[in-house]
Amino acid sequence: MGEETRNTMDGQADAVVQAGRIGELHQYWHGTAPGAHPAPFQLPPELVTFENRVKEQERITGAVEGHTGQAGPLVVALTGVGGVGKTALGFHMARRLTDRYPDGVLYVDLDDLRRDGSVEVADALGELLSGLDVSAEWWQRSFAGRSKQYWNRTRDKRLIVVVDNARYGSEVVPLLPSSPHSLVIVTSHGVLYDLDVTSAVEVAVDPLSADDAVRLLGKIVDDPRFRAEPETVAELAQGCGGLPAALQVAGHWVRRYRRRGLSRLVADLTTELHEKGIPMVEAVWDAAYGGLGVQAARLYCLLPQHPAPVVTAPAAAVLLGDGPQRAADALEELESAGLLEERPEGYRMHALLRGHAERRAREADPEGAQRAAARRRLIGWYRRQAARADLLAAGPRMTFAGLPGGTGPAADDIAFAGEADALGWLRSERLALYGAVRLAHEDGLDSDAWALCEPLWTHFLDHPHYADITDAFRTGVAAADRREHLPAMIRMRCQLARPLWEQERYDEADELLRQALHAAVSLGDSDGERKLKASTVEFRGLLKSARGDLAGAAADFETSRAAHAEIPNPYGVLLQTYLLGRTVLSMGDAERAVRLLTEAHRAAREQQRERLTARTGFALGRALRRTGRTAQAEEHVRAALRSARERGSGTDEARILKELALLVEERGDAAEAERYRTAARQLASEAGALPDGPHSS
Incomplete structure (x- = not known):
């Protein structure tokens, strides 16, 4: 239940403002001072086997030197067939040009974010914002909001942005930094005809020439046979089609058979070419594969x-x-x-x-039997590790799949050191976990498909990658339906509704919740099923609140609270009381809000719910201020501030600082209030929030 309101981050804000008594303001900086963040550098280690492409590099360098910045950032589009070395060239040039662009190098691979051929550009912006020290808790929810954040964060910067594997210019344009003094390097298989950018230079990356290919082979492996048989080396290089991806494998293959004559090795490839009719590059890969254990x-x-x-x-x-x-x-x-x-x-x-x-x-x-068995092992292992990480990171909460057993000695469990480590694993394995949901559903492993969605909920609440989560939970809905698992059918719909309403797709979310509530009528009377019924009503209340229907939201939270009280489920009562108190405060009934939030705050302390203790206390402080009880309000708000700092939640800290400003202002200290507001603005600005966004002043 508690995950519905959870929004904590495992990062930390750079600016921390510590307030003692009124009249004191102590400011500390974690790490570097404002504006002194280390420049991002998101490129992998340099390959020692890169072969210089002199003409291409000269053209790129000339474009950079001639770029005046009067028509936006310079876009260099590297086009060519797969395996020709576009990405390696882009990385090489980005490294060479770092002195000209001292504010860092960002990288995003659009193929990593591609679903059914298209990219959710908002998620790509999220990746780039992360590279610019904007943690996910500060991301705007909408594409438009993230675009503004990105423009604000890249203003006046001299950055390099490498966009790999673009298919359409429309995928690239939203990723251009706002500074006209930046460089964007784009790789694609074909010409991006819809790349509507004034300062754009297309550089065709052709297969390596024979001489360059031979030199690359020599860099990959230092072998005296190359010097003894130059014609054979040239034949091998030609057979690889000038593709660095093939030459890499060929070089390693030759090195593997140091005692065989080079002519004999290449002759074997030529035989494959003539007898089997396969390209030599395929024969090179076959030869490398054939030499494996x-x-x-x-x-x-x-x-x-x-x-x-x-x-x-x-x-x-x-x-x-x-x-x-x-x-x-x-x-x-x-x-x-x-x-x-x-x-x-x-x-x-x-x-x-x-x-x-x-x-x-x-x-x-x-027959595919070995591959199917490997997929089953992998899906089961990811399901178990994700469930273990979720339990450690989020604690016990409403789930229906349970923790699966181990997959045997061939697959060890990940040794998580603690909550932060578990959250880090979910973040680093995000693409694999979302991919495992699709893989499980495609293989008919529907129980695994929807079960994998449960721990992904924890990751989503802190990292709103909307394309991933909507794709995964749509699959979860389909899997639960096909399995006819009623609680999962309801739960998947509720959880899919949230990312939809956060993207203002209210009608879709409303329909999902209508279906969930209709299905919930068929649930039994076990405690778990009654909790699920109450949770479904809560989700409807949250949607109503997002749409501005506060009265309707309050009614749903009241209904859900009564259901939890009947079970009884003390935590559910606590959560609904908090949601109800917040809502009636927004409706203007501060006295009732004080009563509700006092009850919620007391329950949170008794149940030792640290995060909810802080949040109920903060909400109670706001309600008390509106009833004129500023001294009591200040006590609760300061306690919430201490908790926010301990948790490293910059968004909570900025919000609380602004509330403190209102408190001291009402007590007549305008100067102190402005110091709090300044601290909140500075914190939000350093974290990458929009100047007029919800996380700023």
Whole structure:
């Protein structure tokens, strides 16, 4: 139940204003001072095997030097086929040009955010705002709001923004920084005809020339055979089509067979080309695959089953199903063969190699039984780890799936150090978890599909990635319906409604809640089912509140409170009393609000609900101020301020500082009130809030 109002962050604000008694204001800075945040640098480690593209680099450098900033930021669009090295060139140029753009380098891969071919650009803006030190608690909910935040945060900056894997210019334009002195590097397979930008330069990235390809091979592997047989090296480079993604694998393959003559190795590839009619680049990948050990070859074929672009070592162990050590050895072998690239966040497989791995998997496992078993293991493991992380991060709450058992010695549980670690894991594995929901539903594992949505609710409340959450919970609704699990059918609809109404899609949310309430009539009389009925009414009240129907919201919270009292469910009574008290205060009935919020605050303390103790206390302080009891109000508001700082909630802190300003102003201290308001504005500004947004003064 409590998750309906939860909104805590695991980050911390940079500015903290500590107020003692009236007349004192102490200001501290966590880390760097205002305006002194370290410049973001979101590029992976540089590849030592990058082969300079002199013409392309000269063109980009010339465009940068000639850019006056009079027509907006400079956009450099790198276009070319997959595997040609567009991203590597973009990264290389971004590193070279950092001195010209001292405010940092941001990176977003649109393919990571793509769902059914389209990108929710608001989520891409959220990724970029995170790179600009705007934590998710300060994000605006709407696309328009996030756009304004991004423009405000990038104003007067000299930034580089790398936008990878764009398909349409309409995906790129909203991601352009507002500063005309910034550089945007975009990669795409084709020309972005709808890129309506004045200062745009298209740079076609062609396959490497024969000489450049040979030099790249020489960088990948220092082998005396290259110098002894230059014509054979040129043949190999030509067979790879000048694609760095293929040359990487070819170089590692040659290095693997140091005792074989280079001519013999290349002759084997040529035989494959003529006898089987497959391109040499495919033959190169086949040769690298053929040289793998049994476990590494199995893992290579199974990696495309992972639903995210990066796989971690524990997830790879689950796919392989043969223990963490064997998986670690297999990953190391695949990396040494050039078939995987290790990144700080895990292992990434190039899209071309992913396609090759899928083809080899269909040959090795034509019936798909091994791949299906690997997916089941992976889905079950992600479901268990997410449920464990959710329990640690959010505590006991209303869930219906339960904690699944372990998946055996081949898949160890993640050792979470605490709440922050659990939340961090949910954040880092976000793409895999959302992907696992889709994968489970596609495989008919409907119980797993909707069960995975339950812990994703905890992540969503702190990280509003709307495309992900709406896609996941729509799938959860479909899975629960197909499974005919009545509580899940109701719960999934309620939870899907919230991101919809937060995006002002009120009618869709209303229809979902209408369906949920209709289905709730069929629930039984167990305590859990009665709690679910009451929760569904609460969700309807929250929607009414979002739409401005305060009287209707109050009626629903009253109904839900009575239902919880009958069970009895003390926490449910506490939560509904708090929601009801807040609502009647907004309706202008401060005396009734004081009574309700006093009751809620007392219950929160008795139940040792730290977060709700602070929030009920703050709401009670606001109500007391409106009834003229400023001394009592100040006591509660200051306690809430201490809690907000301990929790690191910058949005709560700014809101409380503004309430303190009203309190001291009513006591006649205008100067002190302005100091509080200034502190709130400074905190919001440093955190990236809009000057006129809901988190600012």
